Amino acid sequence: MKLLTPRTAWHPTQLLAVMVLWLTTAGNLPFWMAIWRLPETQGLRALTTMGSLWVILLALLTWFLCLWVWPRWLKPVGVAMLVTVTSSSYFMLTYGVVIDASMLANVVQTDVREVRDLLSWPMLAAVLMGVVLPGVWLWRQPIRSVPAKSLIGRQLGTALLAFLVAMGVFWMSFQDIASLTRNHKQLRYMINPFNSLYAVTLLTVGQAAQATRPLQSIGEDAKLLKTPSSEASAPLVVLILGETARAANFGLGGYARDTTPQLRQLRAQGDLVYFSDVKSCGTSTQASVPCMFSHLGKSAYESSKDRYESVLDVLQRAGMAVLWLDNQSGCKGVCDRVPSVATTALKVPEYCASGECLDEVMLHELPQQLAALDPLKRAQGTVVVMHQMGSHGPAYYKRSPAAMKPFQPECSSHALQNCPPEHIVNAYDNSIVYTDHFIAKTVKWLQAQSRPTALMYLSDHGESLGEKGLYLHGMPYSLAPKEQTHVPMLVWLSKPLQRERQWDMNCLQSQSAKALSHDHLFHSVLGLTQVSTQLAKPELNLFSACAAGR
Ligand SMILES: [Zn+2]
Numbered sequence: 001m002k003l004l005t006p007r008t009a010w011h012p013t014q015l016l017a018v019m020v021l022w023l024t025t026a027g028n029l030p031f032w033m034a035i036w037r038l039p040e041t042q043g044l045r046a047l048t049t050m051g052s053l054w055v056i057l058l059a060l061l062t063w064f065l066c067l068w069v070w071p072r073w074l075k076p077v078g079v080a081m082l083v084t085v086t087s088s089s090y091f092m093l094t095y096g097v098v099i100d101a102s103m104l105a106n107v108v109q110t111d112v113r114e115v116r117d118l119l120s121w122p123m124l125a126a127v128l129m130g131v132v133l134p135g136v137w138l139w140r141q142p143i144r145s146v147p148a149k150s151l152i153g154r155q156l157g158t159a160l161l162a163f164l165v166a167m168g169v170f171w172m173s174f175q176d177i178a179s180l181t182r183n184h185k186q187l188r189y190m191i192n193p194f195n196s197l198y199a200v201t202l203l204t205v206g207q208a209a210q211a212t213r214p215l216q217s218i219g220e221d222a223k224l225l226k227t228p229s230s231e232a233s234a235p236l237v238v239l240i241l242g243e244t245a246r247a248a249n250f251g252l253g254g255y256a257r258d259t260t261p262q263l264r265q266l267r268a269q270g271d272l273v274y275f276s277d278v279k280s281c282g283t284s285t286q287a288s289v290p291c292m293f294s295h296l297g298k299s300a301y302e303s304s305k306d307r308y309e310s311v312l313d314v315l316q317r318a319g320m321a322v323l324w325l326d327n328q329s330g331c332k333g334v335c336d337r338v339p340s341v342a343t344t345a346l347k348v349p350e351y352c353a354s355g356e357c358l359d360e361v362m363l364h365e366l367p368q369q370l371a372a373l374d375p376l377k378r379a380q381g382t383v384v385v386m387h388q389m390g391s392h393g394p395a396y397y398k399r400s401p402a403a404m405k406p407f408q409p410e411c412s413s414h415a416l417q418n419c420p421p422e423h424i425v426n427a428y429d430n431s432i433v434y435t436d437h438f439i440a441k442t443v444k445w446l447q448a449q450s451r452p453t454a455l456m457y458l459s460d461h462g463e464s465l466g467e468k469g470l471y472l473h474g475m476p477y478s479l480a481p482k483e484q485t486h487v488p489m490l491v492w493l494s495k496p497l498q499r500e501r502q503w504d505m506n507c508l509q510s511q512s513a514k515a516l517s518h519d520h521l522f523h524s525v526l527g528l529t530q531v532s533t534q535l536a537k538p539e540l541n542l543f544s545a546c547a548a549g550r
Helices: 012-037 043-068 071-095 101-108 112-118 121-140 148-172 174-183 185-190 194-211 261-268 285-292 298-303 311-317 360-371 421-447 495-501 505-510 519-529
Strands: 236-242 272-279 321-326 340-342 382-387 453-459 486-493
Touching (some): 012 043, 012 148, 043 148, 043 174, 071 121, 071 194, 101 194, 185 194, 236 519, 261 272, 285 298, 311 519, 360 421, 421 453, 453 495, 453 519, 486 505
Parallel strands (some): 236 453
Antiparallel strands (some): 272 486, 453 486
8 A cells, every 4th residue: 555655745744834833933024123123132032032932833733733633624724824824924014003802893894995005016926935936836636545543643742742842841941931922912913823723713703692692782761851943943963973084194183294274264163173192093094983983982891792883863752853964984884773874875977087986075975875864863953973984094095086185196006015104194195184074075065054053073093104103094003103093183163053952162172182092983963963872971071060050
């Protein structure tokens, strides 16, 4: 029998060892580069630290793969591992991101348009070097057939030995490694493929647990404080949900460039307040949006496993008409029970020339979409959410029309690594200028309505534009730089609404530098719409301190 097997055929455990060697070394390029660059790993110290980490990782991967990768699975698992470590390495090296459950959730929720923005030549090169070449090599290797009993003995024996080696080296270099991971927490999220496997497990377990739970209704006692006599006197509140806008580049917040000229004029008229110290709930759309519209607030939201309705359900329950217009990748469950319209379905050539739509398309659609809502509810008041494309990257240049690009030259590639940093910032700032235009145009439309109107704008998270080597967003919150969590927020109130409510704009202005967060959105929306419920927390309502009679 032995003669029939070519001499060069691999013993399955040997081929597994080659795979482990590749995954540990080439498959962890960003991890090794990050350690090499640390100030405390220099000279001999660098070699010993990296040497022991390399042995530990090699041994842990051997242990892990020997336990469950048997010959029949070796090649498909090998290719899957190559895809996993190459894609995670590519994003870590290109954008400085790390891999955790929220980043993965972000990736899973990404739609086709967004994926297209990420494709580039360097990415194709990475796929060729990291997946195609080693994958083809692996697939073509002959594997010797080994009797099951001896194979099991060898693989389990190797696994045990590898585990002991990993523990031994870890014990010997404990101090070194412990201080390294304590001082540089991001390293933990950079170890391929354990980072991805851990994130997938957390995400699937979490989602599976949540899916089995019934949706809990909230604010069942919700009602309007005052019933309007007709639609003409009922309030119309627009909530603009910003995308990837960071406070650092908002002119109103003191940025050196005037990226918000139109909003500045509106503020000068006294009807607009910009809040300069607002923290986001998460660092991605997927993490922030459901949290912002939840009654729980960041900490309770993150620790809760239950599914709850959002503030939109409460408004609807109080009798108001609610509408969600989406120019983004959906409302992440927040608008499931209210009328919603995605702009991609509308096909408005004026604003959607490239298949993606500029945010103004939502304003263009607003009148007819409002008219389609239930008239009985409209008579009680209307709340519209417009979910922006905003400053969504990396293709920032697509977020502003040609006529609205004051900052030149701008990076006109979605492969950010091809552009000098200042061109990336130019393209990003142009997207903020367009957001300024979009919000101001919406305010002007609201001013033209004779009824009481209001607008609130709040971004879902910020963005890194190359500071500390980081790009885009989605860092684990505890590691995220301020650029990703400090977001712009503003409120504009029409004169009729100010008069009717007897709200004092100077008072609101005096709140503008307070430390606020996404936790304030739920309660401030209830305050703005005058919906009363036991759930409402006045201390998280921006308007409660400025209402007359308080
Ligand atoms: Zn977002």
